[in-house]
Amino acid sequence: MPCYDTISIFGGGDVITSNDSILGSPALRIGNPVAILVECEGLMVLAIAQVNRLKFALKDDLDELPIHLLANPMAKIDSQILRLLPATVDDDPTQVHDWCWSLQMEALYDNIPGRFVHPVNPLISVRNPEHPTFLFESTFLVTLSCNLFQELVLQDRWHLPVVKQSEFFPYRYLGE
Numbered sequence: 001m002p003c004y005d006t007i008s009i010f011g012g013g014d015v016i017t018s019n020d021s022i023l024g025s026p027a028l029r030i031g032n033p034v035a036i037l038v039e040c041e042g043l044m045v046l047a048i049a050q051v052n053r054l055k056f057a058l059k060d061d062l063d064e065l066p067i068h069l070l071a072n073p074m075a076k077i078d079s080q081i082l083r084l085l086p087a088t089v090d091d092d093p094t095q096v097h098d099w100c101w102s103l104q105m106e107a108l109y110d111n112i113p114g115r116f117v118h119p120v121n122p123l124i125s126v127r128n129p130e131h132p133t134f135l136f137e138s139t140f141l142v143t144l145s146c147n148l149f150q151e152l153v154l155q156d157r158w159h160l161p162v163v164k165q166s167e168f169f170p171y172r173y174l175g176e
Contacts, residue, residue, distance in 0.1 A: 027064040028119055030054065033134060034079065035118045037148045038109075038163045045170040046145040047163065048101075048120065048136070052108070053078035067119065075114025081106035083168045087135060091125055097135035099171065100125065106169050109161045116160065118148060141171075 028034070030051055038047045054062040055076040056069060069075050087100040122134035163169065 026067040028054065028067060028070065028077075028117070029064045033082065033120050033122055034077070035120050035144055035148060036079065036109075036112060036116050036161065037145070037152070038161045040163045040170050041165050043170075044149065044157070044160065045163075046141060046148070047081045047161075047169070048084060048134075048141075049079035049081045049109070050105070051077055051079055051117075053110075055111075065114070070114035070117055072114065076110075077112045077114055077117045078108070078110045079112060079117070080108045081163065081169060082134070084136065084171050085168070086173050090127065091133065092135055093127075096137065097123065098138050099136040099141065101134040102168075103131055103133060106166060107163060109163070112161055113159065116156070118144075120144070 028051060030053070032051045034049050034051055036047045036049055037044055039045075053060070054065045055078075056062060056065055056072070057074045065075060083102045083104040083106050084099045085102045087095075087097050089095060091097070091100040122136055124132050125135050126132045
């Protein structure tokens with residue numbers, strides 16, 4: 001399962017390529033974007049985060065973790081929430097994507113059970129080659145949230161990471 005689309009939507013060739021494991025199986029790596037359901041102000045919401053550390057059993061500083069091991073209770077992820085902002089025409093001239101990563105981060109969260117972490121494969125804007133950014137569509141994010149919610153078992157609700165509300169999280173159009 002590739003981590004990023006291999007073709008830039010704004011030209012420029014293959015800027016970022018597939019992120020398959022050196023062993024050939026799909027893997028999650030440090031720096032990869034993931035989706036996580038979290039609790040914020042008593043509500044369950046979607047967070048898009050970056051993987052900062054991968055842990056499995058007694059190893060707490062792995063470079064990668066095969067995707068199939070995420071469901072194992074020994075898999076833990078440290079991550080940091082990405083600050084998403086409404087996309088502008090400068091971010092996506094096609095106006096297909098309505099959210100983009102601002103290249104800034106929100107809070108850090110440690111020891112998230114791997115079963116709550118789901119790799120995502122965002123498109124990348126390279127309009128500014130020095131600062132490529134992820135692009136997202138609201139319909140995709142809503143659908144992803146619903147799918148992740150359906151995968152939860154009742155007791156998972158009590159173990160979701162608790163995130164404090166900030167000016168930028170949960171994601172919303174500013175001024176709303």
